[in-house]
Amino acid sequence: MNLVESGLEKNKAFQEVPVIDLQNLNSEDPAQRAYLAQVVKDACMRVGFFYVKNHEIPETVIDNTFAAAKDFFDLPLEKKMIIDHKRSSNFKGYIPLLSGNNNPDGAGDVQEGFEFGWEPMQGSSKARLEDGIMAGANIWPSENDVPGFRNAALQYYHAATTLGKSLFPLFALALGLPETFFDDKTQNSAALMKLLHYPPQSGPVDERTIGIGAHTDWECFTILWQEPGIQALQVLNAEHQWVNAPPIPGTLVINLGDQFARWTNGIFKSTVHRAINRSGVRRYSIPLFFGADYNVRLDPIPGCVSTERPLKYEIMTAGEHVKSRLQATYSGH
Numbered sequence: 001m002n003l004v005e006s007g008l009e010k011n012k013a014f015q016e017v018p019v020i021d022l023q024n025l026n027s028e029d030p031a032q033r034a035y036l037a038q039v040v041k042d043a044c045m046r047v048g049f050f051y052v053k054n055h056e057i058p059e060t061v062i063d064n065t066f067a068a069a070k071d072f073f074d075l076p077l078e079k080k081m082i083i084d085h086k087r088s089s090n091f092k093g094y095i096p097l098l099s100g101n102n103n104p105d106g107a108g109d110v111q112e113g114f115e116f117g118w119e120p121m122q123g124s125s126k127a128r129l130e131d132g133i134m135a136g137a138n139i140w141p142s143e144n145d146v147p148g149f150r151n152a153a154l155q156y157y158h159a160a161t162t163l164g165k166s167l168f169p170l171f172a173l174a175l176g177l178p179e180t181f182f183d184d185k186t187q188n189s190a191a192l193m194k195l196l197h198y199p200p201q202s203g204p205v206d207e208r209t210i211g212i213g214a215h216t217d218w219e220c221f222t223i224l225w226q227e228p229g230i231q232a233l234q235v236l237n238a239e240h241q242w243v244n245a246p247p248i249p250g251t252l253v254i255n256l257g258d259q260f261a262r263w264t265n266g267i268f269k270s271t272v273h274r275a276i277n278r279s280g281v282r283r284y285s286i287p288l289f290f291g292a293d294y295n296v297r298l299d300p301i302p303g304c305v306s307t308e309r310p311l312k313y314e315i316m317t318a319g320e321h322v323k324s325r326l327q328a329t330y331s332g333h
């Protein structure tokens with residue numbers, strides 16, 4: 001069965017998000033890697049979301065970043081506004097409550113965030129290729145206000161992008177491509193990371209004003225850490241039911257975004273999701289959006305276009321897509 005045919009077969013509504021064990025991700029045995037790729041392929045075509053265990057981001061790195069996020073969001077608003085994302089190029093820095101609107105029918109997301117992109121660990125001299133239209137330095141809160149924040153956030157960023165890089169060969173195998181297919185398209189770790197804080201919402205909640213409104217992510221895939229013990233994330237299935245994706249201890253969520261949907265002409269699903277915090281307490285999450293290098297054109301991958309499945313998307317570069325989505329989300333509403 002070719003990719004288009006198996007994509008059509010998978011249109012049944014899922015009822016839960018599968019859990020995938022990454023233990024054999026770097027196995028020497030190609031049969032083990034091929035088996036893992038089959039499991040991933042099913043999740044990508046049917047759900048667009050899966051949990052991963054044995055992801056190898058150390059627990060201490062997660063704990064330190066979680067603690068740093070809490071310290072940052074606890075700062076007085078005027079300190080956070082010094083690094084308002086509107087002052088930076090490409091929306092780096094602090095994103096105040098209600099300033100983003102992921103769902104165009106919504107009235108603003110009930111979350112505040114801090115967003116940044118690649119930079120070397122302090123002390124490293126590693127250089128980077130040009131980011132073109134997505135270029136822009138990170139802006140950080142002062143070290144006096146949140147000691148250790150920058151270092152903790154960068155540790156997590158580098159651990160998560162290492163995980164992200166190691167997933168591309170698996171996605172390539174899942175698409176029937178050589179494992180190295182994405183190597184030259186993902187040299188730069190074009191990944192944006194966000195720390196998010198969702199205040200609780202109680203009583204009758206207006207569907208237009210929730211933690212993060214219904215949306216798809218924009219890059220190839222997202223690596224999402226959710227605070228343990230708090231249900232908030234929901235994923236939309238083909239029957240328009242919201243399926244809960246609660247945090248599962250020891251796992252991260254991986255969800256596909258628009259760049260993979262565009263590259264595969266919709267065979268890999270960029271699934272709609274949202275988050276609502278009705279837990280009564282604050283909730284934190286950490287998404288890292290891992291994309292193709294910003295100058296890469298998202299031409300459809302061989303085998304994903306046919307007469308029954310004509311090209312669905314206008315072709316653009318990865319950076320053009322991310323930039324246009326950022327502008328739409330933060331342009332005021």
Ligand SMILES: O=C(O)CCC(=O)C(=O)O
Nearest residue numbers: 196212217233275285287
């Ligand atoms: O906080 C979450 O669980 C989801 C966040 C999300 O979907 C996003 O930032 O794109």
Ligand SMILES: [Fe+2]
Nearest residue numbers: 215216217273
């Ligand atoms: Fe998302």
